[in-house]
Amino acid sequence: MAEPIRSILVVGGGTAGWMAAAALKTATGPYCRVRLVESDDIGIVGVGEATVPTIRDFNRMIGLDEVAFMRETKASLKLGIQFVGWGSENTTYFHPFGAYGAARDLGDFHQVWLSLRARGMASGLDAYSLCTQAAYAGRVGPLNPDPRTPEGLIASAFHFDAGLYALHLRKVCEAKGVERVEGKIVEVIQRPDGFVDQVRLEGERTLDADLFIDCTGFRGLLIEGALKAGYEDWSHWLPMNRAVAAPCAKVGPITPYTRATADAGGWRWRIPLQHRTGNGYVYSSQFIDEQAAADRLVQTLDGELLAEPRHLRFVTGRRKAYWAKNVVALGLSSGFIEPLESTSIHLVHVGLNRLLQHFPDTDFSEANIAAYNRRVGRDVEQVRDFVILHYHLTQRQDAELWRYVSAMPIPDSLAERVELYRERGILLPLSADDYFSPTSWLAVMNGQGVEPRAHNPLYDLNNPQTQAAQLKRIEEAFADVAARLPLHDDFLRASGMAEAA
Template sequence: MTVAAIRDIVIVGGGTAGWMTAAALARFLETTRGGWRVTLVESDDIGTVGVGEATIPQIRLFNAGLGIDEDEFLRETQGSIKLGIEFDGWLRPGHRYMHAFGPTGRDLGLIGFHHYWLRGRALGDAAPFGAYSYNEAAAYAGRFMRGDNPATALPPLVHAYHFDAGLYAAYLRRYAEARGVVRFEGRIAGVTRDGMSGDIDTLILEDGATVSGQLFIDCSGFRGLLIEQTLGAGYEDWSEWLACDRAMAVPCASAGDFTPYTRSTARPAGWQWRIPLQHRTGNGYVYSSAHLSDDEAAATLLANLDGEALADPRPLRFTAGRRKAVWVKNVVAIGLSSGFLEPLESTSIHLIQSGIARLLQFLPDMRIDPVAVAEFNRLSAWEIERIRDFIILHYKATERADTPFWRRARDMAIPPELAERIALFRATGQIRRDQDELFTELAWSQVMIGQGIVPAAHHPLARLLGDDDIQGFLGTLRQAIAGAVATLPSHSDFLRSNRSQHR
């Protein structure tokens, strides 16, 4: 018996996940020339979630891999620059800190910069940890420059984007279709399966049309049309740690203030995002329905916009967690169909990106090997669980006790691995981080320190510098950052010049 090579891939869904997958497959499989066929099915009636608007710097690697020009991308998606995320009121009302991208301070020798910062603190230097981040200083000054700044020896700013997710999907659709991906519009009403293997053979659309394939990528969103509704993969629920299960989203008119950072403001039963784009500002209140009604959430959101609301608030429901298996038989789930973590650290689009990278890495050739499927599932679970713990940290390490929501967060039991990380940092200033984990040691230290977890002591090697030397070192760093920021153009000018150069 001859076995047919697996070359026929069908993507179910045309949201951010579907079109990112289609674009990447088109780019890396040379769809039209290499014998591969990639088909995407989406339903205009069902539509997309389309609120994913903030990203992390890894998205630049994805776009670069597709050969996308950054200036064109920013114009096409009404995008803006993101240098970090501000957490306002997360430790306590009135307090704020930033998880900024890029380095903080400068490591000297074997130990991380935060040990020198701790030493400076012990000597009476009151500057916060974030004062040593070039990214943070530029973000608060509303400035940005791409690449090297000739006026400073500091490394370049590290950036991600805010963008209109609907425009990004449309842009990637043009990209993918130009490279051979075929799109079908219509609602999938059923599937046929192979009687022996249980694999999915064919999608049946409402109008009777059929789409067949050998490998199916389920990008159908929360419903998990194939992975859950057809194959029953199961869902691991994380709401004991991440109680928010609703969001109310609304765009508002731009205040003309294109702050190059995302803001997350703690609210009585969750938090509110603010994401400035060129043509509007995206806003949303992520909250726990056990602590707040939808009407109250909408009222709070509308009362806290910096411009006129451009639509009615739109409710979204979700459950934090992950699909127990994201690859089952000949179906791989990517995007919301694979699991969900609230957008506190803008990680969903990144999880799509890494899901695609893993799919390419494990792409089957003649047959789907159960050993590869098991490893794919293990890696996917490991990745999202590490990100989950990073998000739980923001809730657990709060001093807020002003509402039942925050008291619950502060007092909840957390996954043991996270508890160990916190205890280690508190006692020694050491960060436990697994290889290949998304968030770096610096990201962990920024959020731990920002959330009030300050190590009891610095590392003894930080005493190799004398008292005056350490104060001089810290002061010089602050001056270098302030001097560099003063030479940067404004973020608004950066966007304006990008628009005007291409009229």
Template sequence: MAPRFDRIVVLGGGSAGWMTATAIATGLRGRSSVEVVESEEIGIIGVGEATFPSIREYNRLVGIDEREFLRATNGTYKLGIQFCDWLARGRDYFHTFGHFGNLSGSQTLWGQHRRVGLTEPLGLQCVPTVMAMNGRFALPDEKDPQFKYAYHFDAVQYAAFLRKLAIERGARHTTGRIVDVVRRADGGVAALVLADGRRIEGDLFIDCSGFGSLLLGRTLDEPFVDFSHWLPVDSAWACPCERSGEALTPYTRATALEGGWAWRIPLQSRTGHGHVFSSRFIDAERAREQLLAQLDGPPVAEPRLLRFTTGHRRRFWVHNVVAVGLSSGFLEPLESTSIYLIQDGIGRLMTLLTGGRPLVDADREDFNEGVARRFARIRDFIVLHYCLTRRRDSALWRHVASMELPETLAFKLDAWRRHGMLHQADEEGFDATSWLAVLAGMDHWPERDDPVYAEVPYERAVRALQSRRHGIAAMVERLPAHHRTLQHVVG
């Protein structure tokens, strides 16, 4: 008989826990109870978050007004990520949430750009890249969007905002120290036992307990699939600082350093900084010094050290336990996918819970296989940023430039080098345009041009590229600065 999930228990607050609880309280509308159990032992990572455009869809589905969201979370707009010093020192590029257009047929603008020998960045043919480079931002026309956008926000404030919303919609909030997990006869979880003797029973448990993975990892002992062979970073220093006089940039910055990379995330009242690094290639104290050197204002807190292993649990739904967020796995935040992976897990779960039919074992299998493929696809995209580097000035960069790649990534790169084909598989986290942005930014191109590009006369191709570039530049020049748009929205 298919299981019933009348009582759903979410272990852990933070972004993962309260995003899950808000989605359940909103989507099930009282058909199942939802209770969030927060424990001081679990804690909240709580660094500033940079996100992926999908966050807007989550907010829309649970009925969050953008103005209220930005006010409550100290949020700003994000058009993409500026990558500094990844290809070589002094070489920058943007990965933005737009497209590069075409001249005739799909995906040919980049081919003509290469064919006519333009030395300017391909990004000048992309609206949000030019907006970001000039510090401009205006909301896109929803009827004919030229680009997508995401946000930067304070993760602790976002969790508090969602907690209020979830409780208003019927979620219960329980705090206490967990001292025991009671198992069922079939191996699943029956209840959480708190230090004061309370027993929190449930039919379905959502593990949002962070890196500790209290239920899926520690209780059910689900094995971990380690990605550190390809993604050797395992630590991060995080430190916010005061806002400086620098313009409120509508993008995240990721700067490659000796043993890793540093992030910069601009919020309304402060700037989030961090240094993700590999303890195998750099000492933690030296990494801390390098982080402090990146700050563009006085620190407002002491740097905090986080330790992690990149990878994921082999399965994500075992018995009646589903892991969402860090308890399911972690990929370094280079492409701002942490919230995206939370949302992806919630979306898959809600599809099953609201599907109107009993769940069977095959549903759990599909869930597990789909999430695993999603992790693998995003892993490949992150590894792409490392493996194409021309840097050889430190041990980390020599390692990533020579390491054996995942077969799925090696195949994609071979298809691109040989044929200029941006191969896409199922469960991709990033579309072909995103892959093109990184490949172009890392100056990695096919070995030969597609002969069809020559069907467009040379002079016509040059005129079309110049016309598009000038048109984009003129349009962006008329747009307001990012901080002006933000002031208008939040009041």
């Protein structure tokens, strides 16, 4: 009879490592020893500072005090992403969290909207998103709003300093009993059956465990270096392979949204924190060189440069196995999809949730591992498709990059979604596990100029005046609520999430 897992070793720190340690120690309590090994001499990537609303679920799962977390990580609230220049050079649209509309008796909101818009009886999409209205007004709602109130329609995530988040999680973990080991791994020792038995540190110390979590970044020290899981390259769909990041001084009020601005060789992010603004340029080396990308980033900053630009290289794709034998890869060790929709930390959370659902004993059932790999694979593929969507739908032809991505082949799974919307305005999730809701798909499709050839004709049978009146009430209510919410900076100070002015 198989024995229960009694020891877990998280290899690597950073955001992914400390998230793994926190989740696994919370789940196993005193019954399992959880250790994390990291070296102060090895830096972390740590430039991803924007999240999606599922980060709240993770914080709740590990019992995080969100007020303290926001204060210590210099966090701000995020209501969505503003996309500048993605449809064409002069277009701007907003991908909000939450949902469009409010009344449950409207059916599929977007079908009602398409039907009324065809009659000239509906406003633009932004009018029906409370998150969009609040974001553009620079206003935010409470962290845990009452769902019975209009404010309960606000969904938010965070911008935070990734390095400070890892430090905050370390404190949380150590208070739960996670043991941190300082050291650099020089050898991975395997059993005759290929399972990892131990890791050896400089100085000859060894650490063993029943289950190993690989959070060693792009190199995948265990999952690839030892177990040779293999890598599936998605560069033919996602050609961005470089990034340069640099912080600048905070200028003006904190905007409660991320901004992604399309540029000749890629796109630039802007992420406002309490104490500074995070900036970066994600690009393809096929279309712009490293120095030109760094120069362009610095030229477009809206505040004083605070540190020299930092360069990163990556290959978009995924491990062919996220879990092999007794090693589970999380974070960059498992693969990388560029940060356009802020999903890197979300996918760490997804991997951890799936691991808890498929938690092994020491027999490491092959069927269980295979099911985990299939489920996580589907999760990652739908994120991949959603990110590719932004490039595929561009109408820009002003630079070689945009001509290339607008014409490149796309996965069949994405092509089906796009065709369903083009033909009938259909946005139904294709899987119960889809993270991106119809709101997300509608925001990008409409924002980048896709016009459905038809919509569901059943919605034309309803009384258009009645439905238009309902939409008008939603529009007016959202505008009223957004105007009454507190300004972002004021809310952070009043709630104790930021230092008093």
